[in-house]
Amino acid sequence: MADDLVLGIDSSTQSTKAVLVDAATGEVVARGAAPHPAGTAVDPRAWLEAFDVATDGLLDRASAISVGGQQHGMVALDSSGEPVHDALLWNDTRSADQAVELVAELGGPQACADVVGSVLVASFTSTKLRWLRDHQPEAAARTHEVLLPHDYVSRHVTGGDAFTDRGDASGTGYFSTADDAWRPDLAEAAIGHAVSLPRIVGPSETAATTASGLVVGAGTGDNMAAALALDLEPGDVVVSIGTSGVASTISTTRVADGSGAVTGFADATGNFLPMGTTMNAARILDLQCALLGVDHDELGRLALAAPSGANGLTISPYYAGERTPNRPGATGTWAGLTVSTSREDIARAAFEALLCSLADAVDLVTSMTGQPARRILMVGGAAANPAVHALAPAVLGAPVTLPAPGEYVALGAARQAAWALSGSENPPAWAPPASETYTADATPAVREAYARLRDRTETWH
Numbered sequence: 169m170a171d172d173l174v175l176g177i178d179s180s181t182q183s184t185k186a187v188l189v190d191a192a193t194g195e196v197v198a199r200g201a202a203p204h205p206a207g208t209a210v211d212p213r214a215w216l217e218a219f220d221v222a223t224d225g226l227l228d229r230a231s232a233i234s235v236g237g238q239q240h241g242m243v244a245l246d247s248s249g250e251p252v253h254d255a256l257l258w259n260d261t262r263s264a265d266q267a268v269e270l271v272a273e274l275g276g277p278q279a280c281a282d283v284v285g286s287v288l289v290a291s292f293t294s295t296k297l298r299w300l301r302d303h304q305p306e307a308a309a310r311t312h313e314v315l316l317p318h319d320y321v322s323r324h325v326t327g328g329d330a331f332t333d334r335g336d337a338s339g340t341g342y343f344s345t346a347d348d349a350w351r352p353d354l355a356e357a358a359i360g361h362a363v364s365l366p367r368i369v370g371p372s373e374t375a376a377t378t379a380s381g382l383v384v385g386a387g388t389g390d391n392m393a394a395a396l397a398l399d400l401e402p403g404d405v406v407v408s409i410g411t412s413g414v415a416s417t418i419s420t421t422r423v424a425d426g427s428g429a430v431t432g433f434a435d436a437t438g439n440f441l442p443m444g445t446t447m448n449a450a451r452i453l454d455l456q457c458a459l460l461g462v463d464h465d466e467l468g469r470l471a472l473a474a475p476s477g478a479n480g481l482t483i484s485p486y487y488a489g490e491r492t493p494n495r496p497g498a499t500g501t502w503a504g505l506t507v508s509t510s511r512e513d514i515a516r517a518a519f520e521a522l523l524c525s526l527a528d529a530v531d532l533v534t535s536m537t538g539q540p541a542r543r544i545l546m547v548g549g550a551a552a553n554p555a556v557h558a559l560a561p562a563v564l565g566a567p568v569t570l571p572a573p574g575e576y577v578a579l580g581a582a583r584q585a586a587w588a589l590s591g592s593e594n595p596p597a598w599a600p601p602a603s604e605t606y607t608a609d610a611t612p613a614v615r616e617a618y619a620r621l622r623d624r625t626e627t628w629h
């Protein structure tokens with residue numbers, strides 16, 4: 169491994185990010201990035217183009233590569249490997265009715281969680297396959313193979329057969345977290361005929377070696393990759409503020425939450441990754457920037473100039489529908505506007521709404537595992553904002569640790585690649601990132617106002 173470089177990829181909702189890393193130390197030596205098309209239904213070939221741009225000049229320097237990717241997306245391919253339909257992403261809610269139907273077919277919420285680890289909502293791949301069967305029968309009939317986004321990108325690298333890992337597989341709705349194996353019968357039931365599924369590769373295994381000698385790791389879901397980068401231990405809670413908002417923690421035992429609040433995914437090491445996921449996170453701030461005509465830095469400055477509670481302005485930020493709580497048809501609601509509401513209040517209310525929804529997710533995950541958060545780590549694009557640093561510990565009511573800014577999903581993928589390259593039993597022991605811990609007095613009144621609005625709007629959509 170001495171002198172070897174490994175490439176880690178994050179093929180996430182909004183972009184592809186690549187980091188070229190020293191396999192022995194974890195030090196980043198080069199980076200690349202390329203944007204993805206907007207929308208919740210995307211031609212998956214755009215991710216391959218983004219991969220080529222982001223890895224230009226990096227790929228040929230690497231001895232090994234792994235791809236982390238947005239979870240759940242449906243990449244349905246015909247017998248020549250071409251998409252039969254745009255990929256439906258994790259945040260596409262058109263299959264909400266199909267989710268209800270599939271949960272009932274599995275015997276109800278608890279029975280569903282007992283089988284696949286989670287109660288299915290519209291994010292899960294199987295619900296999208298059922299939607300394809302019901303609404304695009306011709307495309308469904310031509311579907312020969314179903315991949316996840318990271319599998320599709322990995323195959324672009326190898327050109328061979330498709331492979332995946334247990335972490336990303338556990339977000340499909342046709343993987344048994346009890347047996348650590350596909351349930352091809354559930355994929356078949358969803359789309360109406362048998363489909364080819366990728367080979368499942370173990371956490372440290374080499375999935376393929378290309379003709380040029382590049383070792384390719386299994387890859388995994390983006391949240392599993394971030395957990396691997398941060399070397400999570402039980403009791404650590406990671407809060408990610410990307411397109412999605414995520415609270416996740418490591419569990420050595422399987423989780424099957426019949427309430428549906430916590431998804432019981434597998435992780436990228438052999439453990440489990442219980443998660444609470446929101447569909448509205450960084451984009452709550454993006455929207456507020458657009459409405460106020462400011463950039464992220466100015467939005468943060470405005471927010472910090474307003475008092476806690478934003479002078480009574482509260483936002484229910486479920487702009488794109490929501491998953492935690494499960495309200496696929498929801499829209500956003502602003503309450504408490506007065507003739508005195510200022511730009512500062514409007515900015516503040518957006519940060520507080522974002523952080524309250526994340527605080528709900530943290531509470532759900534910690535109450536499910538029964539393990540209070542030992543440490544809360546915050547990552548993702550919007551975690552860079554100084555107003556998040558200042559307000560997160562107040563709203564969450566606990567210290568918040570910010571690892572040094574970095575692409576933690578891509579770094580986790582790089583660590584998996586280095587693990588495969590090493591052939592060792594354990595992932596390489598890279599030094600933990602430098603980090604800063606932020607504290608503040610708790611502001612429970614902010615969460616109380618948010619909870620009132622959240623509960624009041626429950627039946628509105």
Ligand SMILES: Nc1ncnc2c1ncn2[C@@H]1O[C@H](COP(=O)(O)OP(=O)(O)O)[C@@H](O)[C@H]1O
Binds near residue numbers: 550
């Ligand atoms: N300084 C910042 N303040 C607030 N939001 C930010 C900041 N920098 C980036 N973002 C937002 O973070 C999001 C991208 O985060 P990222 O974790 O890369 O998302 P994803 O993994 O879902 O593609 C975008 O919505 C972007 O506008």
Ligand SMILES: O=C(CO)[C@@H](O)[C@H](O)COP(=O)(O)O
Binds near residue numbers: 181391
């Ligand atoms: O659906 C989930 C988790 O269940 C999302 O977390 C996706 O994995 C997308 O992640 P980002 O692109 O927002 O990081």
